[in-house]
Amino acid sequence: xxxxxxxxxxxxxxxxxxxxxxxxxxxxxxxxxxxxxxxxxxxxxxxxxxxxxxxxxxxxxxxxxxxxxxxxxxxxxxxxxxxxxxxxxxxxxxxxxxxxxxxxxxxxxxxxxxxxxxxxxxxxxxxxxxxxxxxxxxxxxxxxxxxxxxxxxxxxxxxxxxxxxxxxxxxxxxxxxxxxxxxxxxxxxxxxxxxxxxxxxxxxxxxxxxxxxxxxxxxxxxxxxxxxxxxxxxxxxxxxxxxxxxxxxxxxxxxxxxxxxxxxxxxxxxxxxxxxxxxxxxxxxxxxxxxxxxxxxxxxxxxxxxxxxxxxxxxxxxxxxxxxxxxxxxxxxxxxxxxxxxxxxxxxxxxxxxxxxxxxxxxxxxxxxxxxxxxxxxxxxxxxxxxxxxxxxxxxxxxxxxxxxxxxxxxxxxxxxxxxxxxxxxxxxxxxxxxxxxxxxxxxxxxxxxxxxxxxxxxxxxxxxxxxxxxxxxxxxxxxxxxxxxxxxxxxxxxxxxxxxxxxxxxxxxxxxxxxxxxxxxxxxxxxxxxxxxxxxxxxxx
Amino acid sequence: xxxxxxxxxxxxxxxxxxxxxxxxxxxxxxxxxxxxxxxxxxxxxxxxxxxxxxxxxxxxxxxxxxxxxxxxxxxxxxxxxxxxxxxxxxxxxxxxxxxxxxxxxxxxxxxxxxxxxxxxxxxxxxxxxxxxxxxxxxxxxxxxxxxxxxxxxxxxxxxxxxxxxxxxxxxxxxxxxxxxxxxxxxxxxxxxxxxxxxxxxxxxxxxxxxxxxxxxxxxxxxxxxxxxxxxxxxxxxxxxxxxxxxxxxxxxxxxxxxxxxxxxxxxxxxxxxxxxxxxxxxxxxxxxxxxxxxxxxxxxxxxxxxxxxxxxxxxxxxxxxxxx
Numbered sequence: 001x002x003x004x005x006x007x008x009x010x011x012x013x014x015x016x017x018x019x020x021x022x023x024x025x026x027x028x029x030x031x032x033x034x035x036x037x038x039x040x041x042x043x044x045x046x047x048x049x050x051x052x053x054x055x056x057x058x059x060x061x062x063x064x065x066x067x068x069x070x071x072x073x074x075x076x077x078x079x080x081x082x083x084x085x086x087x088x089x090x091x092x093x094x095x096x097x098x099x100x101x102x103x104x105x106x107x108x109x110x111x112x113x114x115x116x117x118x119x120x121x122x123x124x125x126x127x128x129x130x131x132x133x134x135x136x137x138x139x140x141x142x143x144x145x146x147x148x149x150x151x152x153x154x155x156x157x158x159x160x161x162x163x164x165x166x167x168x169x170x171x172x173x174x175x176x177x178x179x180x181x182x183x184x185x186x187x188x189x190x191x192x193x194x195x196x197x198x199x200x201x202x203x204x205x206x207x208x209x210x211x212x213x214x215x216x217x218x219x220x221x222x223x224x225x226x227x228x229x230x231x232x233x234x235x236x237x238x239x240x241x242x243x244x245x246x247x248x249x250x251x252x253x254x255x256x257x258x259x260x261x262x263x264x265x266x267x268x269x270x271x272x273x274x275x276x277x278x279x280x281x282x283x284x285x286x287x288x289x290x291x292x293x294x295x296x297x298x299x300x301x302x303x304x305x306x307x308x309x310x311x312x313x314x315x316x317x318x319x320x321x322x323x324x325x326x327x328x329x330x331x332x333x334x335x336x337x338x339x340x341x342x343x344x345x346x347x348x349x350x351x352x353x354x355x356x357x358x359x360x361x362x363x364x365x366x367x368x369x370x371x372x373x374x375x376x377x378x379x380x381x382x383x384x385x386x387x388x389x390x391x392x393x394x395x396x397x398x399x400x401x402x403x404x405x406x407x408x409x410x411x412x413x414x415x416x417x418x419x420x421x422x423x424x425x426x427x428x429x430x431x432x433x434x435x436x437x438x439x440x441x442x443x444x445x446x447x448x449x450x451x452x453x454x455x456x457x458x459x460x461x462x463x464x465x466x467x468x469x470x471x472x473x474x475x476x477x478x479x480x481x482x483x484x485x486x487x488x489x490x491x492x493x494x495x496x497x498x499x500x501x502x503x504x505x506x507x508x509x510x511x512x513x514x515x516x517x518x519x520x521x522x523x524x525x526x527x528x529x530x531x532x533x534x535x536x537x538x539x540x541x542x
Numbered sequence: 543x544x545x546x547x548x549x550x551x552x553x554x555x556x557x558x559x560x561x562x563x564x565x566x567x568x569x570x571x572x573x574x575x576x577x578x579x580x581x582x583x584x585x586x587x588x589x590x591x592x593x594x595x596x597x598x599x600x601x602x603x604x605x606x607x608x609x610x611x612x613x614x615x616x617x618x619x620x621x622x623x624x625x626x627x628x629x630x631x632x633x634x635x636x637x638x639x640x641x642x643x644x645x646x647x648x649x650x651x652x653x654x655x656x657x658x659x660x661x662x663x664x665x666x667x668x669x670x671x672x673x674x675x676x677x678x679x680x681x682x683x684x685x686x687x688x689x690x691x692x693x694x695x696x697x698x699x700x701x702x703x704x705x706x707x708x709x710x711x712x713x714x715x716x717x718x719x720x721x722x723x724x725x726x727x728x729x730x731x732x733x734x735x736x737x738x739x740x741x742x743x744x745x746x747x748x749x750x751x752x753x754x755x756x757x758x759x760x761x762x763x764x765x766x767x768x769x770x771x772x773x774x775x776x777x778x779x780x781x782x783x784x785x786x787x788x789x790x791x792x793x794x795x796x797x798x799x800x801x802x803x804x805x806x807x808x809x810x811x812x813x814x815x816x817x818x819x820x821x822x823x824x825x826x827x828x829x830x831x832x833x834x835x836x837x838x839x840x841x842x843x844x845x846x847x848x849x850x851x852x853x854x855x856x857x858x859x860x861x862x863x864x865x866x
Contacts, residue, residue: 129594134590183597204633206711210714228713232708233707233808233810234695
């Protein structure tokens with residue numbers, strides 16, 4: 001066993017030295033950026049056949065499909081922009097949406113895009129759920145008004161419906177109209193879209209994709225003629241060897257890349273995060289707001305970020321929305337790390353002083369001792385953040401305030417199942433989507449909604465707040481942007497005061513690329529990956 | 543006949559375990575409440591999740607699903623993968639050859655290396671060469687295959703740029719004929735080397751022990767006393783008689799090598815069964831898990847059967863005993 005440890009340490013040392021040697025290049029002069037490229041290569045891997053129904057429900061699958069299939073609306077760095085729909089109108093407080101369809105748009109097979117195609121695609125997505133559209137069973141009717149306009153009537157008005165309709169991929173009706181098993185429709189015709197790229201090669205086993213620019217694309221010209229996705233096992237090494245043109249860099253090796261002027265490093269918005277949930281039903285002690293606030297005061301999130309992510313994250317806002325979110329409220333309650341404040345809060349709430357075991361008791365003599373469930377992190381991730389490490393640090397912090405934590409780890413799926421079945425006392429959950437529309441807060445906290453089982457919907461089980469409920473329901477039907485922004489700000493204020501859950505941190509990845517190869521990269525307003533934005537591959541308006 | 547019934551019974555038990563064990567794992571294929579760092583996952587609503595569960599027949603009682611699975615299996619249908627959205631047999635057909643290539647190459651090479659070194663060690667038993675070989679191979683045996691793979695990857699691929707970092711072929715290069723074959727071997731070199739080295743030590747120890755036992759036999763002493771050529775004694779009398787346990791080991795190691803291949807394939811992003819197995823288990827892709835384990839089971843049982851048969855051929859005493 002000792003031999004194994006020594007070997008492991010040797011290998012880690014070797015790897016670090018090799019990476020350090022490779023990245024330690026002398027600074028060079030700034031290289032001109034290239035806004036057009038003949039070919040770029042990116043990290044591949046199989047994410048499914050890129051049709052709206054066959055790709056895997058993961059980011060890299062969905063965003064590859066977007067290169068082939070356009071939608072009514074697109075996302076730039078600030079918000080939604082017109083795309084296949086030249087303009088749109090919200091009618092009758094979100095009951096109807098009128099989309100004016102762009103003319104002179106053709107599919108890859110040369111057939112023109114018509115309002116019939118749009119109506120068909122929306123109705124089809126309403127009948128069969130697309131891998132990455134949430135339109136399923138939410139549309140009442142789709143009517144073609146005239147040669148250019150399509151009127152969509154939804155079952156239940158909601159601010160997110162525009163996003164759901166706008167991001168649904170538009171299919172050619174003549175190809176899909178007779179398909180009754182869309183997940184299994186993967187013939188060559190199935191990848192006929194009206195997007196800026198055509199798929200020219202795909203291999204599931206090897207995880208490769210090749211996209212070529214569509215010459216008759218209606219919109220901004222593709223700035224990259226060919227995009228190839230190839231499998232890589234070590235993205236950083238593959239980038240260094242020039243096998244791929246972009247990689248996400250861990251903070252440890254970042255300085256090496258920063259020294260080399262040929263590289264450009266971009267920090268991504270903090271839209272992936274970890275939060276701490278309470279089970280208020282099985283542990284009634286968590287009903288006490290003072291306890292939840294004391295826990296928050298006792299946690300040093302800056303140190304947590306430094307030690308568990310080596311600085312590649314920011315402490316999360318107590319109002320839940322990420323500080324990089326377009327609707328983030330910077331005035332939410334801030335909890336500075338302060339153990340004394342935590343202790344004072346607990347003692348004023350009636351908890352006993354710390355006893356010989358180092359733990360407090362509540363008014364009924366029950367010790368403040370809880371189990372914290374986390375994932376054992378069995379998944380091999382590019383930048384693994386160990387939840388066990390986070391849980392252990394939380395345990396140490398809370399012990400100082402007299403709260404005993406027992407860390408329990410389980411494999412990811414077991415943890416997920418425990419969360420679904422509310423079989424936990426406290427649990428750590430890490431996931432993306434922190435930049436998405438804040439309507440997810442309604443799904444997470446509104447009491448009239450059954451708890452969902454998707455990432456953003458899992459809530460601290462048993463939490464109830466009437467005022468929060470009212471605000472969440474109000475924002476869901478407020479279509480005026482400014483008014484909604486105010487409501488979302490209020491919701492964040494309330495959440496930061498109430499702390500039904502404790503967001504811990506949001507990660508900020510660093511992406512490295514060579515501007516001399518291609519420098520047209522951009523983010524979407526709600527997403528963290530440069531390579532996932534369709535606009536990254538299109539010429540920009542100057 | 544009883545042997546065949548034994549095999550059929552084993553196959554049925556394993557089939558049932560393959561079916562029920564994945565379903566006993568907590569969670570289901572469409573439940574995602576957390577995601578990998580840096581990745582986004584589609585946020586399925588309850589209605590979407592239910593529609594998928596019904597579409598793939600997971601809403602039915604487990605015993606009905608089991609009967610359906612066995613019925614379909616008899617018709618040659620391994621099912622449809624939830625995650626990969628393709629028929630399981632098609633996926634296996636594409637992936638299996640890559641793993642077979644790695645495993646068979648590793649078995650052949652590790653057998654040759656192990657037997658040769660084992661013979662040398664046994665021949666020079668107790669001398670310096672034996673001690674050196676014994677020490678080196680025991681040291682290698684302690685290193686897990688994936689760790690060895692990582693070391694090779696960082697030294698030979700990253701530092702010296704001698705081998706590719708990952709994959710099984712150079713994509714979009716358009717190689718044909720010999721160039722294509724050379725490219726495949728170039729990509730497979732490090733995975734095969736990792737698996738070979740780890741397996742060699744086991745084979746070495748077995749060959750060495752087996753040879754030492756044979757060397758101590760009276761007929762070898764007689765052969766030496768007769769003044770026969772050393773090579774003739776080694777190859778004609780010692781290796782031939784020491785081969786029995788080695789042959790068994792070769793076939794039995796086929797199954798255990800799949801385990802090593804899983805990790806090595808992950809290190810090199812090699813598109814074989816190992817990488818697929820990991821993805822299938824993580825995604826709770828029941829039909830694919832069943833398909834992969836069924837294939838592995840069939841391979842291991844076939845290997846065992848071949849080992850039994852070959853053992854009988856090499857040592858007629860075995861088949862006579864079993865007939866008795």
